[in-house]
Each structure stands twice: as C-alpha cells, then as structure tokens.
Amino acid sequence: MEYKTVYQGNTAEIVEKKSRFIADVFPVSSEDEALECLERIKKQYWDARHHCYAYVIREERLLERCSDDGEPSGTAGKPILEVMKGAKLENALIVVTRYFGGTLLGTGGLVRAYTSASREGLSHSTIITKILGFKLKVQTDYTGLGKIQYILGQRGLHILETNYTDSVELTVLVSTEEEKAVTAEIVEGTNGKSRISRGKECWFAEVEKELKVWDVV
Structure with missing residues (x-):
C-alpha cells in the first residue's frame, strides 16, 4: 500500500483581474x-471575502x-478537490483565500482561478509517496552477506542498520x-542459512533523496 501526500506545505498566490487568490x-x-x-487561515486573512x-x-x-464558502456553487471547492484528486493526494488540505479585486470573473x-491557485500551491510544496511496509530483520553468516546485499541492491531496498557480531x-x-x-529470494540465495523476522510496521518515503520512516502506532 502506498499513497501520495504533502510532506511540507507552502503558500502561493496568483492574481486574476485584480482579485488575489x-x-x-x-x-x-x-x-x-x-x-x-x-x-x-480564516484568522490570518480575517478581512478576505x-x-x-x-x-x-x-x-x-x-x-x-x-466548500465554495460563498462563491457560486461548484466554482471553488470542487475545482480545488479535483486538483488534489488529479495529483492523487491524501491526508492533505488546500485552502484558497480570495481578496475580491472589483471585477467579476464569471463561473x-x-x-x-481556483484551479490555478491550487496547482501553484502544490508546486511550491513538497509532495512525497508514503509506502507501508516493515522493518525486516535478516540474520546471516558472513558468507551470505554479499548475496543478501546484492539482492537488496537489485530491488533498491534500504538497509537501515547493520550489526556485526559472530553473525551479521x-x-x-x-x-x-x-x-x-x-x-x-533471500532464503534461496543463502541456501536457507539466514533467519528472517518481521519487525515494526512502518511508513517510509524518500524526501529530497533522504529516507524518512514513521512507525505505525
């Protein structure tokens, strides 16, 4: 299971016929x-329409x-939602505040305008893909280490920690x-000379080439 979400939100603004979005x-x-x-946001932009x-x-x-919050039905909230659905975002909120500029824009x-503002806000934010998985514990002897590292490398899997004692x-x-x-694949590659156990369930994602992990509570 995986989904796209906002790691770090931001603010962006567009202007249409003197109206600020x-x-x-x-x-x-x-x-x-x-x-x-x-x-x-309502308190921050208390004087907005x-x-x-x-x-x-x-x-x-x-x-x-x-919510259209007073704009004509279907002209604001739904376009914002459609931008989010188009980006396949979950666990995210977009608020678009409008300061009326004196000229009606029509539906x-x-x-x-609301579509463009939403896209602009997302373009200034950090979007990630969170993946549900496990911290898998793999124990092997030193002869099996190279094979395991090769398997993990081929699959692009991340090694969080390596402990060296009489085994690895x-x-x-x-x-x-x-x-x-x-x-x-690991069991077959090491001829059964590895012990594998499932550790904590977690979400993980790459954020600007850095790995982030969140344990599932």
Whole structure:
C-alpha cells in the first residue's frame, strides 16, 4: 500500500483581474486537524471575502470534503478537490483565500482561478509517496552477506542498520507487497542459512533523496 501526500506545505498566490487568490497547502492526518488549519487561515486573512477549501483524509475509508464558502456553487471547492484528486493526494488540505479585486470573473473564470491557485500551491510544496511496509530483520553468516546485499541492491531496498557480531544482522525496509518475494529470494540465495523476522510496521518515503520512516502506532 502506498499513497501520495504533502510532506511540507507552502503558500502561493496568483492574481486574476485584480482579485488575489492565496493558496495554503497543509499535511493533515484527521478531519479535526484540517478544520483547525482552516480556522487559522480564516484568522490570518480575517478581512478576505472567501476561504474556499478541500481536503482528503485517509481513515477507515477515504474522506473527501470541499466548500465554495460563498462563491457560486461548484466554482471553488470542487475545482480545488479535483486538483488534489488529479495529483492523487491524501491526508492533505488546500485552502484558497480570495481578496475580491472589483471585477467579476464569471463561473468559468472562477474555476480556472481556483484551479490555478491550487496547482501553484502544490508546486511550491513538497509532495512525497508514503509506502507501508516493515522493518525486516535478516540474520546471516558472513558468507551470505554479499548475496543478501546484492539482492537488496537489485530491488533498491534500504538497509537501515547493520550489526556485526559472530553473525551479521541487517534491518531492511521492505514494502508489504514485496515482503514475501524478498524473504523467499533471500532464503534461496543463502541456501536457507539466514533467519528472517518481521519487525515494526512502518511508513517510509524518500524526501529530497533522504529516507524518512514513521512507525505505525
């Protein structure tokens, strides 16, 4: 299992016919957290006319919400949500605040503006793919180490830790989908001379070429 999400949100702004559209992007893990972020934005831009938003939360089922906040129906919240769905984002919130510039944009103009602002906000944010997996413990003798390192390298798997004693123990990040295949390949490659056990379940992702790991609580 894997999904795309916001690692670090940011703010971006576009201007359409003197109306300012300010997009704020947030990583969120619950609906309550999304609503708290929304309230902070409303206080920050207290004098703005509209605070339109959309969020997608991964819980027992996928939760999607959006709001036009006074704009004509379907011209703000839904376009923001469609940008998020197009980017396949989950556990994320986008709020687009509008300062009216005096010129009506029409429904088509509003859809384009809220869409563009949302995309601009995402382009300034850090987006990652989080993968669900395990910290796999692999214990072997020194003759099997090279073969295991080769297998892991071929699959592009990350070694978190290596302990050298009278044997070698590696802690390897492996996705739930790859676990069985990797285990079988290591057992076969070392002629059964390796012991493999499943460690903590975790999410992991590469963030700007650096590995980040989050244990599942």
